[in-house]
Amino acid sequence: MNEHYPALLIISPLLMAFLVSGMAWIRKGICYPLAVVGSGLCAWFSVRLLADVLKNGTVQYRLGGWEAPWGIGYHVDSLNGMVLVVVSVLAFINLVATRRGVAAEFPEKEGAFYTLYLLFIVGLVGMVVTGDLFNLYVLLEVASLTSYALIALGKARAPLASLNYLFMGTIGGCFYLLGVGYLYIMTGSLNMADVASLLPDIYQSSAVWVAFIFCLVGVGVKMAFFPLHVWLPNAYTWAPSAVSSLIAPLMTKVMVYVMIRLMLSVFSLDFTFAVLKLANPMVWLSTLAIVMGASLALAQKNLKRMFCYIVISEIGYMVGGAWLGNAAGLTGAILHILNDALMTITLFLAAGNIYYRINGLELHQLQGLFHRMPLTMACFVTAGLSVIGVPPTCGFFSKWYLITGALQAGQYGFVAALLFSSLVNVILFFRVIEISYYGGMQHAHGHGSPPEPRTEAPATMLTPLLIVSVGLVTIGMYTGTIVTTLIDPVIPAALLR
Amino acid sequence: MIWQLDLAILTLVIFTAIAAISVKDLLSCAILFGAYSFLMCLLWAIMAAVDVAFTEASVGAGVSTVFFVAAVFHTTRRTRD
Amino acid sequence: MKAAGLIIVLLTGGLLLYATQDFPPWGAPDSPASTHVSPRYLQKAMEETAVPNVVTAILADYRGFDTMFETTVIFCAGIGCFLLLRIFRQKPEDRYYRHIATEITLHIKGGKIPEKSREFERIDTLWTPYDLIIKTMCRILVPFIQLFALYVIAHGHHSPGGGFQGGVILGASIILLAISHNMRTAIARISERIDNLLMAVGVFIYAGIGAVCVILGARFLDYGNLSVVLFVDKIMARSHGIFGVEIGVGITVMAVMISIYNNLASAGKQDEGL
Amino acid sequence: MSDLIPMLVAKYNYWLYIVLMMIGLYAMIAKNNLIKKLVGMNIFQTSIILFYVSIGCKKGAGIPIIQHGLNTGHHAVDLSQYVNPLPHVLMLTAIVVSVSTFGVALALAIKIYQKYKTLEEDEILARLRPR
Numbered sequence: 004m005n006e007h008y009p010a011l012l013i014i015s016p017l018l019m020a021f022l023v024s025g026m027a028w029i030r031k032g033i034c035y036p037l038a039v040v041g042s043g044l045c046a047w048f049s050v051r052l053l054a055d056v057l058k059n060g061t062v063q064y065r066l067g068g069w070e071a072p073w074g075i076g077y078h079v080d081s082l083n084g085m086v087l088v089v090v091s092v093l094a095f096i097n098l099v100a101t102r103r104g105v106a107a108e109f110p111e112k113e114g115a116f117y118t119l120y121l122l123f124i125v126g127l128v129g130m131v132v133t134g135d136l137f138n139l140y141v142l143l144e145v146a147s148l149t150s151y152a153l154i155a156l157g158k159a160r161a162p163l164a165s166l167n168y169l170f171m172g173t174i175g176g177c178f179y180l181l182g183v184g185y186l187y188i189m190t191g192s193l194n195m196a197d198v199a200s201l202l203p204d205i206y207q208s209s210a211v212w213v214a215f216i217f218c219l220v221g222v223g224v225k226m227a228f229f230p231l232h233v234w235l236p237n238a239y240t241w242a243p244s245a246v247s248s249l250i251a252p253l254m255t256k257v258m259v260y261v262m263i264r265l266m267l268s269v270f271s272l273d274f275t276f277a278v279l280k281l282a283n284p285m286v287w288l289s290t291l292a293i294v295m296g297a298s299l300a301l302a303q304k305n306l307k308r309m310f311c312y313i314v315i316s317e318i319g320y321m322v323g324g325a326w327l328g329n330a331a332g333l334t335g336a337i338l339h340i341l342n343d344a345l346m347t348i349t350l351f352l353a354a355g356n357i358y359y360r361i362n363g364l365e366l367h368q369l370q371g372l373f374h375r376m377p378l379t380m381a382c383f384v385t386a387g388l389s390v391i392g393v394p395p396t397c398g399f400f401s402k403w404y405l406i407t408g409a410l411q412a413g414q415y416g417f418v419a420a421l422l423f424s425s426l427v428n429v430i431l432f433f434r435v436i437e438i439s440y441y442g443g444m445q446h447a448h449g450h451g452s453p454p455e456p457r458t459e460a461p462a463t464m465l466t467p468l469l470i471v472s473v474g475l476v477t478i479g480m481y482t483g484t485i486v487t488t489l490i491d492p493v494i495p496a497a498l499l500r
Numbered sequence: 501m502i503w504q505l506d507l508a509i510l511t512l513v514i515f516t517a518i519a520a521i522s523v524k525d526l527l528s529c530a531i532l533f534g535a536y537s538f539l540m541c542l543l544w545a546i547m548a549a550v551d552v553a554f555t556e557a558s559v560g561a562g563v564s565t566v567f568f569v570a571a572v573f574h575t576t577r578r579t580r581d
Numbered sequence: 582m583k584a585a586g587l588i589i590v591l592l593t594g595g596l597l598l599y600a601t602q603d604f605p606p607w608g609a610p611d612s613p614a615s616t617h618v619s620p621r622y623l624q625k626a627m628e629e630t631a632v633p634n635v636v637t638a639i640l641a642d643y644r645g646f647d648t649m650f651e652t653t654v655i656f657c658a659g660i661g662c663f664l665l666l667r668i669f670r671q672k673p674e675d676r677y678y679r680h681i682a683t684e685i686t687l688h689i690k691g692g693k694i695p696e697k698s699r700e701f702e703r704i705d706t707l708w709t710p711y712d713l714i715i716k717t718m719c720r721i722l723v724p725f726i727q728l729f730a731l732y733v734i735a736h737g738h739h740s741p742g743g744g745f746q747g748g749v750i751l752g753a754s755i756i757l758l759a760i761s762h763n764m765r766t767a768i769a770r771i772s773e774r775i776d777n778l779l780m781a782v783g784v785f786i787y788a789g790i791g792a793v794c795v796i797l798g799a800r801f802l803d804y805g806n807l808s809v810v811l812f813v814d815k816i817m818a819r820s821h822g823i824f825g826v827e828i829g830v831g832i833t834v835m836a837v838m839i840s841i842y843n844n845l846a847s848a849g850k851q852d853e854g855l
Numbered sequence: 856m857s858d859l860i861p862m863l864v865a866k867y868n869y870w871l872y873i874v875l876m877m878i879g880l881y882a883m884i885a886k887n888n889l890i891k892k893l894v895g896m897n898i899f900q901t902s903i904i905l906f907y908v909s910i911g912c913k914k915g916a917g918i919p920i921i922q923h924g925l926n927t928g929h930h931a932v933d934l935s936q937y938v939n940p941l942p943h944v945l946m947l948t949a950i951v952v953s954v955s956t957f958g959v960a961l962a963l964a965i966k967i968y969q970k971y972k973t974l975e976e977d978e979i980l981a982r983l984r985p986r
Contacts, residue, residue: 558753573855
């Protein structure tokens with residue numbers, strides 16, 4: 004059984020998705036348990052796979068039994084393994100946490116909803132483990148297509164936001180496909196390792212660097228890197244809360260992973276840094292992304308929309324870190340994939356809980372929330388502290404690595420942007436905390452009315468939220484272990500010098 | 501491959517593409533789009549990609565056009581550009 | 582927007598054009614694309630899978646994993662359209678009936694005639710009289726189209742075609758029925774429930790065949806090991822495995838095409854079509 | 856100039872796909888009508904398919920179905936007789952992806968029309984602004 008983990012990881016949610024979709028027309032009640040089983044199996048197998056990778060080193064899996072350049076192969080090292088666990092476990096937690104919201108919002112189409120939910124997980128997980136460039140495109144489209152449909156389920160402007168996302172996403176996907184086509188015409192192969200071994204002879208060819216640019220732009224659109232981010236705020240704001248807490252933490256992070264994978268394993272570091280000389284412009288772009296994301300977040304009046312802009316500025320952290328071109332920066336970027344996924348899911352789950360109770364997320368509606376939902380708000384504050392980067396939480400450590408890397412690389416602009424965005428985050432979160440803590444008190448005093456009753460979110464929604472926010476602190480405490488066991492092995496030797 | 505035929509199809513492909521995006525009626529756009537797909541399919545058949553041509557003929561020129569007309573039927577034919 | 586669009590487009594086009602200079606000339610037999618990976622497919626496909634159509638062999642066997650997700654993508658589209666458009670509860674609306682003998686049209690506001698009767702038939706709001714020729718022609722054509730579709734699926738090993746194309750044609754035959762008669766006639770042949778079940782069954786067959794290979798101790802989608810259950814040698818087992826997979830693809834694609842058409846053409850009501 | 860013309864002739868397929876891609880991309884960015892954008896998107900996708908199919912082409916080669924029969928038996932396959940089949944496989948997948956995206960996008964367009972009664976982007980945005 005051990006050797007089949009990479010395949011089982013994909014098959015179990017995939018088969019369950021089809022079962023759920025069929026069962027929706029036979030017995031509706033069974034849909035949700037099946038979805039939990041599928042997602043749970045996926046999480047379980049990915050944890051086992053990571054354990055396997057840590058024990059025996061890189062795992063290869065040949066699908067259909069064909070060896071690599073001819074068939075499709077999986078390639079799982081500790082970087083994949085880590086992202087894999089993050090994706091599958093967080094998706095599972097979110098599935099449990101948002102059960103009530105989904106049941107209330109789409110009572111008749113629950114089956115179809117969970118089918119797409121599982122297929123979205125399949126798409127992301129597949130993208131992470133695959134070692135084939137074209138397979139990655141197909142899985143990218145699975146994940147995108149499901150996310151278009153899921154986002155469009157929201158209220159008000161959701162269909163329009165989703166259609167815009169569809170246009171942008173298709174452009175991104177097509178650009179990536181073009182890049183792969185250019186690589187294929189120059190090398191004749193689609194397997195990542197094979198392409199990497201063929202490329203050094205033709206580094207000077209203009210087609211190769213154009214291929215790289217197109218892959219980068221394609222991936223950049225999908226991860227909402229700064230000038231290409233326009234689809235993100237609307238899409239994530241208007242999506243139903245169960246969907247935004249699934250897609251916001253996972254999709255963009257997986258795309259960052261894909262970018263790092265392309266940089267490290269397809270185009271080697273020699274090419275990305277020595278031949279292309281793109282490092283400086285990319286770091287400057289991410290500096291701009293961080294500053295713009297943070298400043299735009301300040302201007303928002305809706306909680307979810309504010310988080311969306313925070314996500315955009317965090318994308319800047321990761322891209323910038325990866326392009327700093329030294330070990331500390333790359334470590335910070337990879338560590339931040341893990342941390343940011345956790346922070347974002349905590350924020351969005353908290354927002355989902357608030358929305359479930361007060362049916363709105365405008366900042367002025369949050370008054371008195373600390374008294375009504377103390378535990379949810381406690382988790383919210385933990386996540387906020389982590390986004391700001393306060394020591395015991397995990398956000399601090401990745402920021403530390405990023406700043407160290409930036410100082411080593413001499414990118415003082417990037418350091419300044421990191422500090423600036425931390426400051427802005429302080430303002431953002433303390434503004435929310437002020438409104439929700441003191442806002443209600445003044446209100447109560449003014450009218451002399453009794454304090455509002457405690458209406459904490461139901462336990463099924465609260466427990467997952469508590470788990471992820473405890474995770475924020477735990478991951479922070481074990482950062483050293485994570486870096487030495489998971490991240491150090493994948494940092495290329497050329498960077499360690 | 502007969503290059504005259506090739507050239508004629510290539511020219512027509514570009515023309516139908518430009519026509520499809522500039523015509524001011526969505527139903528005409530649907531038909532032009534079907535024609536574009538069909539010409540594309542011919543082009544691929546010439547390049548010996550029979551499976552791709554077959555798929556494009558059944559999907560691009562066939563079912564896609566039907567979907568397109570169905571959607572136009574439930575929305576509007578009007579377009580300003 | 583127009584100027585910005587033009588600039589972006591010219592920039593992209595210029596970049597792509599610039600890169601073409603390093604391409605091998607068009608149709609060169611010694612380009613890397615034709616010499617690195619693909620020769621092995623052409624040389625070995627016949628002896629390894631017993632499928633002369635190399636495209637089918639690669640599609641369903643060498644890169645069968647891609648094709649599984651291709652089918653999943655189309656399945657997603659079907660489910661997505663259903664999820665976005667389908668409306669279950671609807672207000673009673675105006676309905677039109679036609680007395681078959683006298684051809685008198687009844688317009689019932691906000692309801693329907695009490696019971697099913699043989700004398701009245703329900704017609705669409707935008708019903709046009711006398712489409713007898715179209716109706717009869719299409720009714721005659723549909724079985725032949727379906728036969729051809731089955732041929733395309735079954736003969737995909739030896740000629741262009743396969744599950745996907747066959748499935749689309751099969752779906753198109755039902756769509757033709759829905760266009761030439763009306764949507765209710767087509768839905769009476771394949772109900773929404775059956776259609777949605779078929780959609781899931783098709784991909785399930787595909788992924789299931791792969792999973793059976795895992796159970797038999799081989800890699801996922803390694804059809805060679807199906808020889809144990811199919812009682813043929815490994816090469817023929819691959820050929821049969823490919824065929825099974827193609828059937829799965831065909832079923833899903835057919836069901837999805839019908840489902841997307843029904844939802845788009847009736848804006849989710851599944852009542853009156855084009 | 857003298858070496859430009861042979862280059863044009865040798866690679867005209869690649870040039871053509873770039874022209875089509877530019878048309879599609881321009882329509883996606885600059886057109887105002889949502890359905891027109893969709894058509895542009897489809898032209899964009901087909902142009903990429905054209906590019907891939909052109910990669911697989913070999914001059915003088917036939918369709919990638921191996922000639923076989925009772926009396927030919929198994930013999931070495933002459934590679935120059937068959938075009939490269941791999942891009943065809945990839946593009947079958949790409950066509951399917953494009954039709955799926957098209958279907959979902961049309962469903963979204965219908966939903967948008969039901970809500971705003973128009974498909975022009977600027978009219979929709981104008982309708983959203985007062986709120």
